[in-house]
Amino acid sequence: MSTTAGNTKAYADSSGSFKRRGPRFTDRIVANPSGEGEWPAEPGRYRLVVSLACPWAHRSVIVRRLMGLEDAISLAITDPLQDDRSWRFSLDEGGVDPVLGYTHLEQAYLARDPEDGTENGVSVPAIVDVASGALVTNDYPQITVDLGQEWRAHQRAGAPDLYPEHLRAEIDEVNEGVFHDVNNGVYKAGFATKQTRYEEAYAALFARLDALEERLESRRYLVGDHITEADVRLFTTLARFDAVYQGHFKCNRQKLAEFGALWAYARDLYQTPGFGDTVDLDHIKRHYYQVQTTINPTQIVPLGPLTAWDTPHHREELGGSPFGPEGTAPAPLEHPLRPLGPIDM
Numbered sequence: 001m002s003t004t005a006g007n008t009k010a011y012a013d014s015s016g017s018f019k020r021r022g023p024r025f026t027d028r029i030v031a032n033p034s035g036e037g038e039w040p041a042e043p044g045r046y047r048l049v050v051s052l053a054c055p056w057a058h059r060s061v062i063v064r065r066l067m068g069l070e071d072a073i074s075l076a077i078t079d080p081l082q083d084d085r086s087w088r089f090s091l092d093e094g095g096v097d098p099v100l101g102y103t104h105l106e107q108a109y110l111a112r113d114p115e116d117g118t119e120n121g122v123s124v125p126a127i128v129d130v131a132s133g134a135l136v137t138n139d140y141p142q143i144t145v146d147l148g149q150e151w152r153a154h155q156r157a158g159a160p161d162l163y164p165e166h167l168r169a170e171i172d173e174v175n176e177g178v179f180h181d182v183n184n185g186v187y188k189a190g191f192a193t194k195q196t197r198y199e200e201a202y203a204a205l206f207a208r209l210d211a212l213e214e215r216l217e218s219r220r221y222l223v224g225d226h227i228t229e230a231d232v233r234l235f236t237t238l239a240r241f242d243a244v245y246q247g248h249f250k251c252n253r254q255k256l257a258e259f260g261a262l263w264a265y266a267r268d269l270y271q272t273p274g275f276g277d278t279v280d281l282d283h284i285k286r287h288y289y290q291v292q293t294t295i296n297p298t299q300i301v302p303l304g305p306l307t308a309w310d311t312p313h314h315r316e317e318l319g320g321s322p323f324g325p326e327g328t329a330p331a332p333l334e335h336p337l338r339p340l341g342p343i344d345m
């Protein structure tokens with residue numbers, strides 16, 4: 001396997017539990033910066049670096065597109081396979097990102113802090129200040145909220161409000177449970193190295209999915225009548241569920257496609273511009289199955305499942321509309337974001 005040596009690092013601590021490390025840089029990009037740690041929302045100034053494989057980065061790709069910020073913030077897409085220096089730009093000509101001039105995202109972390117820039121690893125999503133090449137933030141939950149709230153002056157007409165004031169408390173509450181049990185829950189199950197830790201994560205995950213199933217039986221979206229941050233955050237895990245988490249991470253009480261409301265909800269979002277058109281199952285499967293070699297030592301990428309994302313969902317019958325009364329859909333994507341060539345045999 002010439003593309004990557006795989007990854008033999010331990011993901012769990014001595015108790016057998018997966019521990020997420022948290023963001024290294026938490027500066028914010030805001031409409032009106034008022035002090036240290038705040039950068040101006042200025043079109044053309046920043047580059048958003050993502051892997052299409054990564055569920056946390058995927059959120060920012062969706063929100064950038066929903067907000068119509070493509071011309072304001074450029075997008076760099078990494079190779080789904082990291083090497084020993086982590087995320088790299090090997091899909092680009094000469095293996096160099098054409099805007100940043102870097103071969104590895106690590107260089108932006110080190111441009112920001114040469115001593116300790118990479119102490120929490122090198123993670124996506126990351127926003128880089130193009131002129132200095134320095135990392136501004138890798139704080140993924142704040143990134144999506146700020147793309148929605150702080151870039152208003154540069155958003156497209158008809159951009160939805162994903163975090164309306166009057167719904168924030170409820171969105172935050174839903175997000176909290178979804179983060180621990182679902183978004184991060186699948187990692188806790190998949191990276192556990194003790195049976196009990198795995199079983200705890202599995203139980204919490206499916207208890208939460210059962211509760212979401214019930215919630216979504218009578219409402220089209222998680223909070224309110226339109227898409228919000230809560231839907232974006234749940235969607236990126238659901239999009240990977242049957243392809244990766246139910247097999248590779250052993251989250252296999254049932255597939256997403258064996259739920260009722262939750263599966264119809266996921267298809268509804270998938271068919272909403274900005275969601276399904278940013279899902280790339282090639283990037284997703286190759287990353288998980290070829291990088292996490294402690295779980296999949298052969299690095300074989302499974303061909304299935306043949307999930308039918310485009311079938312009718314009938315969720316319109318519940319009322320609600322994706323983009324809100326004044327909102328409109330973003331224009332269709334003209335081509336897939338970054339198709340990959342055949343798997344290196």
Ligand SMILES: N[C@@H](CCC(=O)N[C@@H](CS)C(=O)NCC(=O)O)C(=O)O
Pocket residue numbers: 020021022023024053054055056057086120121122123124125138140
């Ligand atoms: N590291 C972030 C979340 C983003 C994240 O975990 N991204 C993954 C890809 S899905 C990554 O870049 N991992 C490499 C690393 O952490 O070194 C956090 O927990 O604050």
